[in-house]
Amino acid sequence: MQPILQIQGVSKRYEAHQALDKVSFDVPKGSIFGLLGPNGAGKTSLIRIITQITAPDEGRVLFEGQPLQPHHIKEIGYLPEERGLYKKMKVGEQLVYLARLRGMDKADATQRIKTWAERLDLKAWLNKNVEDLSKGMQQKVQFIATVLHEPKLLILDEPFSGFDPVNANIIRDEILKLREQGCTVIFSTHRMESVEQMCDYIAMINRSRKVMEGSLKEVKARYRSHTYHVEGTGRLLVMSPDFKVLAQAQHGSQFEAEIQLEPQVGPNQLLRYLTDRVEVHNFREKVPSINDIFIQTVTQEAHG
Amino acid sequence: MDKIWLVFQREYLVRVRKKSFIVMTILGPLLMALVMVVPIWLATMSDDTKVVQVLDESGYLKGKLASTHELKFVNVPGPIELAKQIYLNSEDAALLHIPEIALEKPQGIQLYSQKSTSLSMKTALERQIRQELEEVKFANSGINQEVLDKIRTPVNIRTVNLSAEGEKSSDVGVNTGVGFMGAFLVYLFIFIYGAQIMRGVIEEKTSRILEVMVSSVKPFQLMAGKILGIAAVGLTQFLLWIILTSAISTGVASRFDMDRFSDQQIGQTMQGLETDSDVQQAQEIHELFSATQNLNFPLLIGSFLFYFLGGYLLYGALFGAVGAAVDSETDSQQFMLPITVPLILSFIVAQTIIVKNPNGPVAFWMSMVPFTSPVVMMLRMPFGVPTWELLLSMFLLIAGFIGTIWVAARIYRVGILMYGKKVNYRELSKWLFYKG
Known part of the structure; x- marks a missing residue:
């Protein structure tokens, strides 16, 4: 299937600062795509190019195989990190205004606003001024404004920052629902736990370059260290060139250990070796979290 | 668009x-209208008539100062010390003292007041006294009022913009x-x-x-x-x-x-x-x-x-x-x-x-x-x-x-x-x- 978005060799320079350096990756249709990177890595610059706020100096962006064009604005919903609303405007009017700017007609917009307001429990507030709303409710309004025109591609920059856990859950469920309906979501964040929960694919940008890309599983597999966590009863004494003990602890008759396999060795060999000597209660592979991978990549780059 | x-x-x-x-x-x-109307309104409803006591020792002005809407003249008896006493006990606006003066060089005319006088009152009085004294002088030189009225010529220039299309009053x-x-x-x-x-x-x-x-x-x-x-x-x-x-x-x-x-x-x-x-x-x-x-x-x-x-x-x-x-x-x-x-x-x-x-x-x-x-x-x-x-x-x-x-x-x-x-x-x- 054709990717919904293809970034091809995009570079952007501001004065002395290189914001993006030949970044390329594809965003598969119907996925939740995590765009990761530390602050100042170039995420926002890239998003501003995708949303056509700025243009790239080099390279191009394809939307469904077509070079980006002004009419694509209708197909994209964007929730920026720096987001707000007109404080002195009524919630309903404001949503209609933002929807019309994205090319919807008034009647359509009003109808969909009603549906969304009911879904997110905002119906009583449509006639209130934005400044009378709590921050959480304002964020719901912003979310509605982003998805109202039923975009094919949704770009959310730090969507959960500032949400309380309850509202964050509501929004997460809505995002998952939208994905089921065929919407593609790009998540820009440096909060890794939400990436782990939601993303199918990720790309990481560090210091204006893409440093990693792939499906979540692939990336994790790539960063496997063949390390296993073992717990059990007995006294473990590993004396084999095939295994390397990274850490070990003894609590009375209980032990806990982290053991790394040498490249040619499989986990079953370790298990067999263990069951001959101790009673194993718990045996699992230590998979690196996205957080670990993120920190590892960023610090490596910084030193190398 | x-x-x-x-x-x-x-x-x-x-x-x-x-x-x-x-x-x-x-x-x-409304504010603009107020800005324009209020000063006019204030001017027309200006304070009550002010009474000016007059002590005329020269005799030129006896009964000649004409009372107007703003100023009313009352003659008081002399001498000046007595007049001052009387004035201090009254609530009148001012006391005008005209001593014996030479027509050629009228000097020593004084206006006493308990509060300071307004400029408009002073100019009004100066104008009236000047007019009266001039009239006495005219009479002395044999020019009567009739001749004088004939000589007086009011002048008011009307400005007109002249262009090919015609004339227009302008101001x-x-x-x-x-x-x-x-x-x-x-x-x-x-x-x-x-x-x-x-x-x-x-x-x-x-x-x-x-x-x-x-x-x-x-x-x-x-x-x-x-x-x-x-x-x-x-x-x-x-x-x-x-x-x-x-x-x-x-x-x-x-x-x-x-x-x-x-x-x-x-x-x-x-x-x-x-x-x-x-x-x-x-x-x-x-x-x-x-x-x-x-x-x-x-x-x-x-x-x-x-x-x-x-x-x-x-x-x-x-x-x-x-x-x-x-x-x-x-x-x-x-x-x-x-x-x-x-x-x-x-x-x-x-x-x-x-x-x-x-x-x-x-x-x-x-x-x-x-x-x-x-x-x-x-x-x-x-x-x-x-x-x-x-x-x-x-x-x-x-x-x-x-x-x-x-x-x-x-x-x-x-x-x-x-x-x-x-x-x-x-x-x-x-x-x-x-x-x-």
Whole structure:
């Protein structure tokens, strides 16, 4: 299937600062795509190019195989990190205004606003001024404004920052629902736990370059260290060139250990070796979290 | 284009629906009417008649000082010490002491008062005494009142503008007044509505709505919609003011029966008047009236609208750019100054040099430079401006605002997405040449 978005060799320079350096990756249709990177890595610059706020100096962006064009604005919903609303405007009017700017007609917009307001429990507030709303409710309004025109591609920059856990859950469920309906979501964040929960694919940008890309599983597999966590009863004494003990602890008759396999060795060999000597209660592979991978990549780059 | 229209609608409706707009629209003409009417009203209802005690030891003025509406004269007996005592115990306004004086060199006349006297009272007394003494002198030299009246010649120059189309009464006072009014309104409107643009942009910046907006609207469309929307608010207010003011002034005119002084009826009106001074006053009012009527109002209002809009677009774009460059209104001062200086300068110069010589070189050049022309040209308009000058000035103003809008759009485009960065002029000049 054709990717919904293809970034091809995009570079952007501001004065002395290189914001993006030949970044390329594809965003598969119907996925939740995590765009990761530390602050100042170039995420926002890239998003501003995708949303056509700025243009790239080099390279191009394809939307469904077509070079980006002004009419694509209708197909994209964007929730920026720096987001707000007109404080002195009524919630309903404001949503209609933002929807019309994205090319919807008034009647359509009003109808969909009603549906969304009911879904997110905002119906009583449509006639209130934005400044009378709590921050959480304002964020719901912003979310509605982003998805109202039923975009094919949704770009959310730090969507959960500032949400309380309850509202964050509501929004997460809505995002998952939208994905089921065929919407593609790009998540820009440096909060890794939400990436782990939601993303199918990720790309990481560090210091204006893409440093990693792939499906979540692939990336994790790539960063496997063949390390296993073992717990059990007995006294473990590993004396084999095939295994390397990274850490070990003894609590009375209980032990806990982290053991790394040498490249040619499989986990079953370790298990067999263990069951001959101790009673194993718990045996699992230590998979690196996205957080670990993120920190590892960023610090490596910084030193190398 | 339809996006500019959407932005325009929002900017317009949000402002027109505000309570402050409605209040100002109604109060504006009332305040202006008050400013004009109150001083007149105060003058007519001036304080009660003041009593002046007169001790005349010279004998020239006995019974000759005529009491008027403002001043009433009462003779008191001397000597002066006694008169002072009596005066101190009275509540009268003043005591006028005229000692024995030589007609040739009247000296030693004194006015005693418990509170300090007003200048108008002093001049009124000086005038009366001078007149009386002169009359005595005339009589002494054998000139009687009849001869004197024949000699006295009232002179009043009627100014007429002569052009190929014919003659028109004009009045320097009326022209200055109308020109000043137009210039002041242009100045005021540019300032009020220009500052509104700036505040609007800063508000959008602080409420962090801009990035949402520019992902669906081009920054230029956003700026254009805002500037035009606010201009429409200004024009709406101006239009409502004109309607309300003309309603009020029609009311005032009929209340005071101003038609008496029109060209058609002035002859009839004057016949009905008895005293010379009334006739003269009626003549003066008639001249003001016809000079006002002879002003080319369609041209004045037309050029007012043009210069208001042109000046507003020129300055408004810059105000918008300032709003985009800063994070809060307090930071805007350093950029506001260079924008406001030419505007204020043109208004100050207008009051002095241009009023003295509305067709001189200073006036000419300032009405050509786009930054000063809106105010200065409005002041010159009632005095008659050659058509080529007017057209050139209008052309330059249009070129001027296209230029400032170009500059402003480039600053705006970069500025609205910059947060928390202190900006200086060097930085701004770089923004002009950023690529898309």
